[in-house]
Amino acid sequence: MARKIDYSALLFAAWFISFSIAVQHDSSVQRSFIIDYDNNTFLKDGQPFQYISGSIHYFRLLPDSWDDRLAKMRAAGLNAVQIYVPWNFHMPRPGQHRFTGSADLDLFLALAQKHDLLAIVRAGPYICAEWDFGGLPAWLLQRNASIVMRSSDPQFLAAVDEWMAVLLPIIARRLYSSGGNVIMVQLENEYGSTGQCDLAYIRHLYQLGRRYLGNQTVLFSTDNTLTCVAKERQFYATIDFGVDGTRSLKDTFAPLRALQPKGPLVNSEYYAGWLDHWSSPHVRVGAQLVADGLARMLAYGVNVNIYMFFGGTNFGYWNGANSPPFEPQPTSYDYDAPIAENGDTRYKYQLIRQVIKDATGRQPSPVPRNSSASSFGRVKLQRLASLLGNLDSLIVNRLDGKLPVTMESLGQFQGFALYGTQISEDFEAVAPSLTSSYSLRVEKVRDFVYAFASSNSKPSLGQFLGFISYAESAAVLNFTASDLSSIRNIWLLVENCGHVNSGPDIQGNVKGILGQVTLNGAPLYGWRSYSLDFDRLAAKLPYAKRLAASGEPQAAQASLYMGRLILDKNSLTDTYANLSTFCKGQLWINGFNLGRYWPCAGPQVTLYVPRAVLREGSNSVAVLELLQAPCLSDSSCKIDFLREPDVGFRSKSVADSADSLTYRGKSAVPSSADQLPTVDDERI
Numbered sequence: 103m104a105r106k107i108d109y110s111a112l113l114f115a116a117w118f119i120s121f122s123i124a125v126q127h128d129s130s131v132q133r134s135f136i137i138d139y140d141n142n143t144f145l146k147d148g149q150p151f152q153y154i155s156g157s158i159h160y161f162r163l164l165p166d167s168w169d170d171r172l173a174k175m176r177a178a179g180l181n182a183v184q185i186y187v188p189w190n191f192h193m194p195r196p197g198q199h200r201f202t203g204s205a206d207l208d209l210f211l212a213l214a215q216k217h218d219l220l221a222i223v224r225a226g227p228y229i230c231a232e233w234d235f236g237g238l239p240a241w242l243l244q245r246n247a248s249i250v251m252r253s254s255d256p257q258f259l260a261a262v263d264e265w266m267a268v269l270l271p272i273i274a275r276r277l278y279s280s281g282g283n284v285i286m287v288q289l290e291n292e293y294g295s296t297g298q299c300d301l302a303y304i305r306h307l308y309q310l311g312r313r314y315l316g317n318q319t320v321l322f323s324t325d326n327t328l329t330c331v332a333k334e335r336q337f338y339a340t341i342d343f344g345v346d347g348t349r350s351l352k353d354t355f356a357p358l359r360a361l362q363p364k365g366p367l368v369n370s371e372y373y374a375g376w377l378d379h380w381s382s383p384h385v386r387v388g389a390q391l392v393a394d395g396l397a398r399m400l401a402y403g404v405n406v407n408i409y410m411f412f413g414g415t416n417f418g419y420w421n422g423a424n425s426p427p428f429e430p431q432p433t434s435y436d437y438d439a440p441i442a443e444n445g446d447t448r449y450k451y452q453l454i455r456q457v458i459k460d461a462t463g464r465q466p467s468p469v470p471r472n473s474s475a476s477s478f479g480r481v482k483l484q485r486l487a488s489l490l491g492n493l494d495s496l497i498v499n500r501l502d503g504k505l506p507v508t509m510e511s512l513g514q515f516q517g518f519a520l521y522g523t524q525i526s527e528d529f530e531a532v533a534p535s536l537t538s539s540y541s542l543r544v545e546k547v548r549d550f551v552y553a554f555a556s557s558n559s560k561p562s563l564g565q566f567l568g569f570i571s572y573a574e575s576a577a578v579l580n581f582t583a584s585d586l587s588s589i590r591n592i593w594l595l596v597e598n599c600g601h602v603n604s605g606p607d608i609q610g611n612v613k614g615i616l617g618q619v620t621l622n623g624a625p626l627y628g629w630r631s632y633s634l635d636f637d638r639l640a641a642k643l644p645y646a647k648r649l650a651a652s653g654e655p656q657a658a659q660a661s662l663y664m665g666r667l668i669l670d671k672n673s674l675t676d677t678y679a680n681l682s683t684f685c686k687g688q689l690w691i692n693g694f695n696l697g698r699y700w701p702c703a704g705p706q707v708t709l710y711v712p713r714a715v716l717r718e719g720s721n722s723v724a725v726l727e728l729l730q731a732p733c734l735s736d737s738s739c740k741i742d743f744l745r746e747p748d749v750g751f752r753s754k755s756v757a758d759s760a761d762s763l764t765y766r767g768k769s770a771v772p773s774s775a776d777q778l779p780t781v782d783d784e785r786i
């Protein structure tokens with residue numbers, strides 16, 4: 103086929119090529135970022151350089167806010183940002199690459215450069231970050247649930263090679279030496295937390311880094327366990343630690359210095375805040391403590407990355423979970439960071455800005471204004487048909503077998519799956535139920551199961567039997583039924599609350615029902631396993647089936663609710679949805695999945711609704727409530743849209759009092775600043 107020649111494009115291309123050659127030629131002389139071991143410093147363009155960086159995760163906010171957050175980070179006096187790259191976010195399915203919208207890594211790096219911020223890229227393949235599966239794609243588990251993650255297992259390495267061949271060239275084009283802003287690249291993260299030390303894997307990553315990023319780029323590791331990666335002396339070793347008012351920096355760095363006697367000191371994660379877990383109080387770290395600790399480090403010449411400088415939000419189903427015990431993180435990743443979830447600059451921000459100004463003698467740019475948020479009042483919601491009444495529009499895949507199959511085998515990498523079986527006709531002979539009380543045992547359910555029963559295989563006639571939470575040790579549900587025929591069909595809706603993001607429990611972390619299901623001791627066989635796509639249904643909720651006008655009642659649990667938020671053009675701002683009349687579920691606005699809510703567990707009560715998901719006129723509000731029906735009579739069901747968030751602010755600040763801090767699965771009560779998470783924490 104003949105193609106029309108576009109001369110203007112050619113001209114532009116010629117200009118562009120000469121321009122880029124000029125830039126490159128110039129940069130090969132001047133632009134360099136290296137380590138000066140003799141003088142214990144980084145050298146940027148031949149001059150000693152100390153970085154003062156902050157962590158921001160481009161995938162935890164919408165791209166229309168990138169510019170605002172970066173401007174605020176620059177205005178705090180930072181000279182760099184540190185980012186993670188989540189493999190699973192960029193590669194949701196094998197062979198599928200996503201680099202647009204919130205996944206436009208290249209654009210984010212370019213914007214940071216526009217704001218005069220250097221970039222420190224933590225490229226994975228594993229990142230932790232309290233992100234689903236620590237950034238690993240759950241489709242690896244579909245290929246083979248026994249793949250040894252973060253190791254030289256050939257199946258894992260092959261997938262890593264494929265991904266790095268896509269990712270690292272993007273980073274290579276943005277290296278500082280090539281005219282971009284990327285000064286350092288980290289591969290893997292806190293490898294010591296695996297409990298394994300597979301040096302073949304670590305060397306393989308190092309070679310990948312060298313192959314794609316050249317032999318000048320600073321490749322580094324972050325790991326407080328100094329007995330594995332750091333001993334190899336390939337990656338430049340850094341550690342991470344939080345506020346510690348008592349320990350000297352000399353002591354803190356001593357173990358690292360013993361291994362790596364020379365080179366600049368780096369704290370890759372200086373904790374300005376801390377993460378939350380459902381059912382535990384919101385954690386805060388005192389602003390003054392953070393500022394004082396930062397001042398000490400800067401004076402000592404430490405290169406610091408503040409984690410998080412801006413935390414953001416786990417939209418959709420992207421939160422991870424710590425384990426053991428299994429503890430998923432909430433939707434807000436506010437982190438008590440200097441910049442709040444919506445972009446507000448906190449008191450902590452002002453203190454840090456002053457510390458940096460004093461330490462560097464540089465006057466930072468003026469602080470951009472806080473983002474505005476509005477109260478939009480009350481939206482009434484109408485209950486639609488239950489989940490089981492909408493199955494035909496939800497099901498995307500089905501596999502039948504003797505036993506339930508894992509979510510990953512179904513190709514369901516996040517969210518929900520449904521399992522259905524029919525109690526056989528001879529059940530009474532196998533497990534007689536004289537008392538009409540039943541005991542349903544579901545072994546090894548990951549992570550939360552909502553149980554229903556119906557008389558025939560038409561699931562819309564379901565009744566709610568109860569739920570089993572991941573937090574319960576006895577996975578048993580007792581219920582009564584007048585006769586067996588009314589519960590002939592058992593339906594188990596299973597929620598994946600987030601893949602484990604750290605430690606040995608990431609291995610084989612498949613979701614669904616992994617063990618046997620028994621009723622009064624007799625095993626149930628013959629399962630249909632369904633993968634469900636709620637996002638698809640939420641996007642076209644007006645077409646969801648309504649409650650049947652007549653007929654048997656439907657279970658109110660796992661039901662869909664719908665309302666409309668009417669906005670005029672001038673009032674499009676951020677807002678917060680107060681979900682405290684609901685209990686546990688998921689919220690969508692205009693089809694955008696804002697994340698999980700669970701005020702019944704807390705600490706988070708409101709969900710952050712960024713302006714970018716709202717539009718002039720009618721906005722569709724969709725709620726999937728799993729546990730409690732707040733409005734069987736239509737009028738009582740509502741969401742208030744507020745000006746202020748509540749992610750658990752009512753819990754007291756750690757700095758103000760001896761509040762309980764959930765740490766490594768145990769409840770510790772820190773009595774002073776030095777008991778805050780420090781050097782040996784590895785969960786980030």
Ligand SMILES: *[C@@H]1O[C@H](CO)[C@@H](O)[C@H](O)[C@H]1NC(C)=O
Pocket residue numbers: 140141150
């Ligand atoms: C770095 O150390 C070398 C050797 O000790 C010295 O000659 C040089 O002046 C130092 N450079 C800077 C920038 O301090």
Ligand SMILES: *[C@@H]1O[C@H](CO)[C@@H](O)[C@H](O)[C@H]1NC(C)=O
Pocket residue numbers: 246247248249250255257
């Ligand atoms: C799955 O992975 C394990 C661990 O690497 C390996 O031993 C096994 O052979 C793999 N199974 C298949 C079917 O490839």
Ligand SMILES: *[C@@H]1O[C@H](CO)[C@@H](O)[C@H](O)[C@H]1NC(C)=O
Pocket residue numbers: 317
């Ligand atoms: C860097 O890599 C290039 C190409 O692989 C090689 O020719 C060169 O010798 C290397 N330089 C150093 C200092 O190792």
Ligand SMILES: *[C@@H]1O[C@H](CO)[C@@H](O)[C@H](O)[C@H]1NC(C)=O
Pocket residue numbers: 442446447448449472
């Ligand atoms: C910005 O918001 C924060 C947190 O909500 C508040 O503490 C601060 O005073 C606000 N700053 C300005 C300039 O309004």
Ligand SMILES: *[C@@H]1O[C@H](CO)[C@@H](O)[C@H](O)[C@H]1NC(C)=O
Pocket residue numbers: 541578579580
């Ligand atoms: C459920 O019923 C079984 C058998 O009757 C009983 O042993 C068990 O304690 C009950 N569990 C709960 C949580 O009620």
Ligand SMILES: *[C@@H]1O[C@H](CO)[C@@H](O)[C@H](O)[C@H]1NC(C)=O
Pocket residue numbers: 680681682683742744746747748
């Ligand atoms: C959210 O709604 C609940 C129940 O209506 C109310 O008690 C609570 O004060 C509201 N939260 C905020 C932050 O306004």
